[in-house]
Amino acid sequence: MRRLLTAINRRMMKLLIALALIAYVASVWGNFVNMSRSIQENGEQKMEKKIEEVIAPLRDKIRDLEKSFTQKYPPVKFLSEKDRKRILITGGAGFVGSHLTDKLMMDGHEVTVVDNFFTGRKRNVEHWIGHENFELINHDVVEPLYIEGLAKRVGARLLLASTSEVYGDPEVHPQNEDYWGHVNPIGPRACYDEGKRVAETMCYAYMKQEGVEVRVARIFNTFGPRMHMNDGRVVSNFVLQALQGEPLTVYGSGSQTRAFQYVSCNLLSSPPQGNPEEHTILEFARLIKHLVGSGGEIQFLSEAQDDPQRRKPDIRKAKLLLGWEPVVCRVGHKLTLYVRCVYTVYTWYQK
Numbered sequence: 082m083r084r085l086l087t088a089i090n091r092r093m094m095k096l097l098i099a100l101a102l103i104a105y106v107a108s109v110w111g112n113f114v115n116m117s118r119s120i121q122e123n124g125e126q127k128m129e130k131k132i133e134e135v136i137a138p139l140r141d142k143i144r145d146l147e148k149s150f151t152q153k154y155p156p157v158k159f160l161s162e163k164d165r166k167r168i169l170i171t172g173g174a175g176f177v178g179s180h181l182t183d184k185l186m187m188d189g190h191e192v193t194v195v196d197n198f199f200t201g202r203k204r205n206v207e208h209w210i211g212h213e214n215f216e217l218i219n220h221d222v223v224e225p226l227y228i229e230g231l232a233k234r235v236g237a238r239l240l241l242a243s244t245s246e247v248y249g250d251p252e253v254h255p256q257n258e259d260y261w262g263h264v265n266p267i268g269p270r271a272c273y274d275e276g277k278r279v280a281e282t283m284c285y286a287y288m289k290q291e292g293v294e295v296r297v298a299r300i301f302n303t304f305g306p307r308m309h310m311n312d313g314r315v316v317s318n319f320v321l322q323a324l325q326g327e328p329l330t331v332y333g334s335g336s337q338t339r340a341f342q343y344v345s346c347n348l349l350s351s352p353p354q355g356n357p358e359e360h361t362i363l364e365f366a367r368l369i370k371h372l373v374g375s376g377g378e379i380q381f382l383s384e385a386q387d388d389p390q391r392r393k394p395d396i397r398k399a400k401l402l403l404g405w406e407p408v409v410c411r412v413g414h415k416l417t418l419y420v421r422c423v424y425t426v427y428t429w430y431q432k
C-alpha cells in the first residue's frame with residue numbers, strides 16, 4: 082500500500098514538475114512573443130513615422146494642386162463673342178502690366194501675357210493661371226517691330242506704354258500731349274528717355290506707313306501694390322527706408338516736384354496719364370515719415386543729374402474728350418485720398 086502511494090506520489094511529482102516546466106516554457110514563450118511583438122510594434126511605429134515624414138510634403142503639394150484646380154478666380158464679366166477682345170500684353174506680369182491684365186480679365190476679355198520675367202513676376206498674375214481666358218507665355222520680345230508687324234498682320238490696335246520721361250526736364254509746365262520735351266540725349270537718363278521716344282517714333286511711323294492703329298499713353302509717376310521694392314524709385318525707397326528706420330534719402334534740395342498717380346487710375350486709358358496733384362519730393366518724404374511713424378531722419382544727398390525739376394500732367398484734353406480723370410487720388414480730395422493710396426503701398430510692403 083505504502084509502495085503504491087509512493088509510486089502515485091512519484092507520478093504526481095513528475096506530473097507536477099512536467100506541468101511546472103510547461104508553465105515555465107509557456108511564460109518564457111509568452112514573454113518572448115510579447116517582446117518580439119513590441120519590437121515589431123516599435124519598428125512599425127518608427128517606419129510609420131519615417132513614411133509620414135516623406136509623405137507629409139507630398140500631401141501638402143497635392144492639397145495645393147487640388148486648391149489650384151478648384152481655384153476661385155476674381156469675378157469676370159461675361160462678354161459675347163462680338164464684344165470680347167483678344168489682347169496681347171507684353172510685360173503683362175510686371176507692375177503696371179499686371180494691373181492692366183487684371184482689369185482686362187475682369188472686363189471679360191481674352192488676355193495673353195508675354196513676359197521675359199526680367200522684372201515681371203509670375204506671382205503678379207498667378208491668380209489667373211488656368212482661367213480659360215488667360216494665357217501666360219515666357220518670352221523675350223526684344224524687337225518692338227515684331228509686335229508692330231503682328232498688329233498689322235492681325236489688324237490689331239497697338240497701345241504703347243510710354244512715359245512722362247519723354248519730356249525730360251520740361252520747360253513747359255504742366256506737360257500736355259503737344260509738348261516735344263527737353264531731353265539730354267547723352268545724359269545718364271538718356272537710354273530710358275530716348276528709348277521710349279524712339280518707340281513712340283516707330284509706332285507713329287508704322288501707323289503712317291502701314292496703317293496700323295496706334296495709341297500712346299505717357300504714364301507719369303505711378304505707385305501701388307506689386308511695385309518692385311528695390312528699383313530705386315522714390316516711393317519704394319522712402320517707404321522701405323521708413324519701414325527699416327533708416328534715413329529718407331532726398332536727392333538735392335527736395336524742391337523738385339512730381340505728381341504721383343495710383344496704379345489703378347492709369348488703366349482708364351488716355352494720353353498723357355497722370356494725376357495733376359503736384360508735390361515736392363521733400364513734402365512727400367515728410368508724408369511717408371509721418372505715415373510710417375519712423376524715427377528715420379531726412380538725409381539730403383547730392384542732386385541727380387538731369388533730374389526733371391517740375392513735372393505734372395495737363396489732363397484737360399483727356400477730361401474734355403474722354404471724360405477721364407484720376408479717380409483714386411482725385412484732385413480736391415488732397416491728402417485724405419492721397420494718404421490712403423500711400424498707405425496701400427505701405428501695407429503691401431509690410432506683407
Ligand SMILES: O=c1ccn([C@@H]2O[C@H](COP(=O)(O)OP(=O)(O)O[C@H]3OC[C@@H](O)[C@H](O)[C@H]3O)[C@@H](O)[C@H]2O)c(=O)[nH]1
Pocket residue numbers: 243244245246300301302303313314315316318319330331332333337339362385388389
Ligand atoms: O531715394 C530717392 C529716390 C528718388 N528721389 C527723387 O525723387 C524724384 C522721383 O524719382 P523717381 O526715380 O521715383 O522717378 P522719376 O520721376 O525720376 O522717373 C520716373 O518717371 C516716370 C516713369 O515712367 C519712370 O519709370 C520713372 O523712373 C526725383 O526727383 C529723384 O531725384 C529722391 O529724392 N530720393
